[in-house]
Amino acid sequence: MRRYESVIILDPEIPDEEIQGFTEKFTSLIKTSGGEIIKIEDWGAKKLAYPVKKRDRGRYLLLDFVGLPALIAELERQFKITEEVMKFLSVKVADEVDLGAFTAAEKPEASAAEPEPPAAPEQATAASAPEKLESVQASSEPESQPTTGDARSDAPLISAEPMEHGIE
Amino acid sequence: MTVAKPQKRRSFPRSKVCRFCADSSLRMDYKEPAILRAFITERGKIIPRRISGNCAKHQRELTTAIKRARNIALLPFTVPKR
Numbered sequence A: 001m002r003r004y005e006s007v008i009i010l011d012p013e014i015p016d017e018e019i020q021g022f023t024e025k026f027t028s029l030i031k032t033s034g035g036e037i038i039k040i041e042d043w044g045a046k047k048l049a050y051p052v053k054k055r056d057r058g059r060y061l062l063l064d065f066v067g068l069p070a071l072i073a074e075l076e077r078q079f080k081i082t083e084e085v086m087k088f089l090s091v092k093v094a095d096e097v098d099l100g101a102f103t104a105a106e107k108p109e110a111s112a113a114e115p116e117p118p119a120a121p122e123q124a125t126a127a128s129a130p131e132k133l134e135s136v137q138a139s140s141e142p143e144s145q146p147t148t149g150d151a152r153s154d155a156p157l158i159s160a161e162p163m164e165h166g167i168e
Numbered sequence B: 001m002t003v004a005k006p007q008k009r010r011s012f013p014r015s016k017v018c019r020f021c022a023d024s025s026l027r028m029d030y031k032e033p034a035i036l037r038a039f040i041t042e043r044g045k046i047i048p049r050r051i052s053g054n055c056a057k058h059q060r061e062l063t064t065a066i067k068r069a070r071n072i073a074l075l076p077f078t079v080p081k082r
Helices: A016-032 A069-081 A099-105 A107-113 A119-126 A129-144 A146-167 B004-010 B033-039 B056-071
Strands: A002-010 A036-052 A055-067 A085-094
Touching: A002 A036, A002 A069, A016 A036, A016 A055, A016 A069, A055 A069, A055 A085, A069 A085, A085 B056, B033 B056
Parallel strands: none
Antiparallel strands: A002 A055, A002 A085, A036 A055
């Protein structure tokens, strides 16, 4: 068993109920092949760095799961078939994962992450363009990696000056 | 001529320490474009190690992280001239 992460970008216009349908569809797909979902994160609608399928925005969904390599092939086939999926990326996080460890210990975490998402996209659409990205990120930050909060805020400061000079 | 060169170099001091080595809480992740943005130019290019001061190991990880982030439209491949 291996641990994978799939980020999928969905059409931003589809309603929340349908998003729920998609997550269920992919969850059942993973489970029927003997894998296990660790967590599902909904990052809400974000502005894309470049247009995808002529759209400037996309709804991001992160699937964190354990499964066999053959599962990825099937999952990606499904992503391609599903028209609402604009783009996807699957990454192997770890080799040789023990499935039992996740099914027992990480279950409460997975259920805690799910009820949260619907709130985030609502806020995002209400705010103005530059704020949008930040508000979505801010809402997802605390649960993912609280320790890196400080480091991120000073990141642009250090880089800005020496690099510009260097390019010249 | 020979005098001018070192002076020129001194004018832009660069950080010689790899920021990822110095700060272990700073982790690069393709899902965190905010961190990665510090290591790309305004035009979206990856900043070379010689300028950013990253160590080889972290630069390699950074490169894959940036490329992954580009793939899911979190970072741009190019930023067109206005």
